[in-house]
Amino acid sequence: MSATTDNARERAGTVAADGAPVVEIRGLVKDFPVGGLLSRGRFRALGGIDLDVRRGEIMALVGESGSGKSTIARCVARLEQPTSGTLRVDGVDVLAAEPRRASRAYRAKVQMVFQDPFGSLNPAHRVEHFLTRALVLHGRATSASTLKRRLTELLDTVDLDHALLDAYPHELSGGQRQRVAIARALAVEPEVILADEPTSMLDVSVRIGILNLMRRLRDERGISLLYITHDLAAARYIADRTTVMFAGEVVEAGESTALMAGPAHPYTRLLLSAVPDPRRAGTFDPAERAALRAQVLGATTCPYAADGRCRDDAPVHHVVEPGWTVRCHRYRPHAEVARRALDVSGTATAQTA
Incomplete structure (x- = not known):
């Protein structure tokens, strides 16, 4: 050798x-x-x-x-x-x-x-x-x-x-x-x-x-x-x-197996819908996928966005799980709850100290 x-x-x-x-x-x-x-x-x-x-x-x-x-x-x-x-x-x-x-x-x-x-x-x-x-x-x-x-x-x-x-x-x-x-x-x-x-x-x-x-x-x-x-x-x-x-942005990132098993971003779901999978129940209608693609890519309002928020307020990355992030407004409430919990925890720790 x-x-x-x-x-x-x-x-x-x-x-x-x-x-x-x-x-x-x-x-x-x-x-x-x-x-x-x-x-x-x-x-x-x-x-x-x-x-x-x-x-x-x-x-x-x-x-x-x-x-x-x-x-x-x-x-x-x-x-x-x-x-x-x-x-x-x-x-x-x-x-x-x-x-x-x-x-x-x-x-x-x-x-x-x-x-x-x-x-x-x-x-x-x-x-x-x-x-x-x-x-x-x-x-x-x-x-x-x-x-x-x-x-x-x-x-x-x-x-x-x-x-x-x-x-x-x-x-x-x-x-x-x-x-x-x-x-x-x-x-x-x-x-x-x-x-x-x-x-x-x-x-x-x-x-x-x-x-x-x-x-x-x-x-x-x-x-x-x-x-x-x-x-x-x-x-x-x-x-x-x-x-x-x-479109030149990172929209989701995480451990491969977990991300593929339960994608958080609608665009990731769109990509996975095109992957042949014999375990998937039924079939994914191509017309439905084309409509979803048009929505996600901005031709119309994304079906997962609240009141077209993405057009007025660019989403930021939120943590789904440790090591797994997604750039989508749907996770803003979860991120805000987590932030408030950290703030309360930090306040309690400071008062104890």
Whole structure:
């Protein structure tokens, strides 16, 4: 067993009990210009995101297309420059320390696996080129013998045959190409992997293999994963926690199993209604779901809002249970009761003291 593998497993054992966040996002805003070069129009893709990814956990980021999921990942990967907000990795304010572009050291900590494995692999090069380039650029292979051993280890880790080192991307299946992309990310021994819908372009029969691979990487190496998807079934299967995004905002976040079993926000319920579930009684009428979607997305008053309150007073995050928050006015009374209870408790404690 190599020293690299030993170090990875030691790190996994260390972070397994560490609940501290490795990625901390606070007030992240991203605006895109619209209307051409002379226009001052701006489109707000992210509206002040607060998000933590803990060490050794898989966090799923779910929502429809256009909700801002991939924009968050691209900001964390430093492929997009946020308009405002803070991004901390290992406690370091990255945007302040490296304002213009990410350093090579940061790239070694945070790696990204893209949605389209064929588009992210240059068709003119063989698999060996992709892995060798990552190893050499980041100083993970200083001799020919070390390089050969590391190439073998990477292919073993992602369950690929060693003969595929000589293959071109077009000679591989979609699942094999995605495994090569994951191996390339692993070559620099990252702490965080941003997986942007890594299974959406794969056959259903091979998706479970990629999901199991990512879970194994978390278990064996202690790598944190931000898993971006619109598939709530996959999120429930792979993720420890799930964050639901809608229109550039986080609307609900909590432990995956509990959140999927009893979603608090109407938008989360809408997303779950589209997931096939043989245990669900009866069927969900598509026309009813379309009407609910129009209501939740603002075409009419949300059926769960009182007197259209969301239009006049933006909801804030309320605690459903410890570790589970929802951005919805329906939970305001519960939050106010809890606040008053804390106030009374604090007053009683002060009087006793």
